[in-house]
Amino acid sequence: MSAINGFVRSNAAFLLTDGLSYFEGVPDDVNLNKAHRLYRLNAVVAATGPAQFGEWLRGRLAYRSFDDLVETAEWQITHHFQRYAREYRDGDATSCVVLAGWHEKEDRPAIYSIELERAGTPKALLVRQSAEFEEKHVAASLTELPVISMPPPSREEFQAAGYDLLANLEKVDAETYLLHCMEIQRRKRFDGRHVVGGHAILTTITRDGVAQRVVHRWREDRPGKPIRPRPMDWNGWKARRVAA
Numbered sequence: 001m002s003a004i005n006g007f008v009r010s011n012a013a014f015l016l017t018d019g020l021s022y023f024e025g026v027p028d029d030v031n032l033n034k035a036h037r038l039y040r041l042n043a044v045v046a047a048t049g050p051a052q053f054g055e056w057l058r059g060r061l062a063y064r065s066f067d068d069l070v071e072t073a074e075w076q077i078t079h080h081f082q083r084y085a086r087e088y089r090d091g092d093a094t095s096c097v098v099l100a101g102w103h104e105k106e107d108r109p110a111i112y113s114i115e116l117e118r119a120g121t122p123k124a125l126l127v128r129q130s131a132e133f134e135e136k137h138v139a140a141s142l143t144e145l146p147v148i149s150m151p152p153p154s155r156e157e158f159q160a161a162g163y164d165l166l167a168n169l170e171k172v173d174a175e176t177y178l179l180h181c182m183e184i185q186r187r188k189r190f191d192g193r194h195v196v197g198g199h200a201i202l203t204t205i206t207r208d209g210v211a212q213r214v215v216h217r218w219r220e221d222r223p224g225k226p227i228r229p230r231p232m233d234w235n236g237w238k239a240r241r242v243a244a
Contacts, residue, residue, distance in 0.1 A: 001022075001195035003016075007174070008145075016200055030197060053081075056084060073142055097115075112144050179241075
């Protein structure tokens with residue numbers, strides 16, 4: 001699993017991704033970069049599900065420009081996902097793939113997403129049956145989104161954390177706004193485990209290029225150790241972010 005949060009404003013697209021991966025039920029890495037730059041484009045690809053899938057996919061996408069990629073991305077991503085699931089996951093996989101980049105013709109940023117599953121497989125059934133993910137549905141087509149949050153917190157979780165779903169995205173501090181959402185995701189469980197952690201990398205895409213930086217580390221997270229998020233005082237967290 002992974003966390004991918006993002007939004008688009010008039011002059012930039014932002015993605016925040018975590019750095020945690022599991023192997024055979026145990027955390028094996030906490031320092032992954034899951035937003036992979038696309039060669040010669042102001043664009044990245046990221047994916048939830050198998051931690052290696054996003055990087056594997058990056059090397060197989062064909063394109064001449066971001067505009068060109070978006071036109072064929074739905075077919076390409078679906079084709080490669082099916083292949084990856086067959087060859088590396090015994091046919092059992094789910095994933096949300098996110099493309100973020102700069103449209104050359106329209107001179108604007110954009111985020112696209114497509115959710116994929118191998119219908120009827122154990123992981124697909126797990127997602128559908130999980131009470132914490134009961135609002136999830138699989139969007140089989142590539143969709144442009146102004147905001148993305150995967151896995152999506154519930155309305156109650158957003159409210160409990162004091163998260164402003166109506167914030168003006170032209171004015172918010174992208175780092176704080178997206179990290180707030182990721183802290184909520186970090187405290188969710190999937191198949192009995194916490195699946196968000198390690199570090200948080202902010203990717204910023206503008207007309208001029210792609211910039212990435214680590215904006216937070218959960219220093220208690222270690223390979224080989226269970227992920228145990230600390231209790232959160234949301235009011236205190238927000239106050240510390242404002243003071244910083």
